[in-house]
Amino acid sequence: MSKRVSFQHSRRPSLSRVRGAVVAAGLGTTMVFGAGAAFAAGTAGAPQVANLIDGAAADSVARQAAAQGKAAETAKAERAAAERAAAKKAAGWERPVSRYELSASYGNDGSRWAHKHSGQDFAVPVGTKVEAAHSGTVVKAGPNGGGDGPAYGNAVVIKHGNGTYSQYAHLSQIDVRIGQTVKTGDRIALSGNTGNSSGPHLHFEIRHTADYGSAVNPVSFLHQKGVKV
Template identity: 45%
Template sequence: MAFTRATGKHRGPSRLTRRRAGIAGVATIATTGVIGTLASPALAADADAPSFEDTGLTQIVAADSLAATIDAQAAAQEREAAEAVERAKAEARAKAEAKRKAEARAKEIREAKERAAREAERKRLNSFQLPVAGSYVTTSYQAGGALWSSGSHSGVDFRAASGSRVVSVGSGTVVEAGWGGAYGNNIVIRMNDGTYTQYGHLSSISVSVGESVTPGQRIGLSGSTGNSTGPHLHFEARTTAEYGSDINPVAYLRARGVNV
């Protein structure tokens, strides 16, 4: 059977036609390829360029900004910590200084009190007072009469009911304590200033020889022992421990600040 090629719009292109089309296509490709090659970057930039957000640059900038913020915060925290340490040190120094000043002030006050106490004690030890508190002289010094073997009174008599408290008039050391003949129970004290005092007619004695006494210290109780007409205290001031070295007891006490 013989075949014939169909004609019309449905007829396929001939071999020559296809070849021409191929040559034209190559030429077209060659031409447009160059142009396309030259134009493609611009076209790509215009048509296919990704947006700013799609490049990852935003994330980098954000990361850098966050890192900078963290660094700044860390630096601020370090400064705050350093300042807190310095404040704590300053407070500690201030407390230590306040404590030192308080201790120094307390020491000054304590030393001042101690000095005042020592001075008060020194004054007390150097002070004199009446041998019987609140008493007064009933028989004066060198009063005459047959009652005294020498013909006159070698001391003074202080009013003192039996059992009244008799004290040392000042600071000194006991050199005699016991029976003294006409003086009855008596005590002789060598005072710190080198003078002597005597206390006679005592009902009892509270000190012994060699004992140190201070102003106002009880040494015995008044009575009427020895050559006595009744309870009283016979008091003498002397330049030595021996009888006959007597001096005016009232003048002696007044010279030492005692109101007699």
């Protein structure tokens, strides 16, 4: 009796095992149907997703195009402004040196000059950059005042429009040659202490001809051109 019961018990599936199999089968079915349902839903919504993606991409491209167009317009405006500034500078006048102290003025008397002082002196260290005060053509450049006499030392004279000339004297170095065209602000020389000079400075003149004896007050002239000295 006890043996038969033991035999039958060993052949009968346990209730827990049966329940586990049923649960596993149920989960498998749920997973299968769940995946299918998800796939079906994804297939049905694919056009909508694609439309959303296409719309976002188009919007991004439009924003990039707008930004690039704005950047191009800004760059064009900046170039135009720079060209206008360059043209204005070329048409205008400027001081021959940037940092300086005014020393001997036009018309001063003194033993250093045979007559009254014919220009404006800008006290600057030797080697200071000297710039063309206005666009023009170099008509004198060299020692002996470029032909105006040894008192000027190394000198440059530039011819401008309307019968106006500018002269730069006592230079330590000349960086232009006769016949060369220069623009406002171009470096033409370095200041020095050559010729009849009591110390490092730039002697600057405005003339009506290329030669000595036709000078006018250079400070008043620059003021009339809107240049503060």
